[in-house]
Amino acid sequence: MASLVALSPICIPEEEAILRDQEEREQLERNIRNRDATTTKKRRHQLSLPKPKPSLRFVHQVWVRD
Secondary structure, three states, X not given: OOOHHHHOOOOOHHHHHHXXXXXXXXXXXXXXXXXXXXXXXXXXXXXXXXOOOOOHHHHHHHHHHO
């Protein structure tokens, strides 16, 4: 079995920089997707929480005004 190093083309510095930039961009995109997924999960959880009941004082004020 041939070594991958022997089969890979020789990279010049510009190509290495381009490959490194592509890898960094892909990692950033993965991080953004993970962050967005986490935020979505948190929002779903917050939306599923029961809304607080109005206080008796508030209810009384509403009834007295009407």
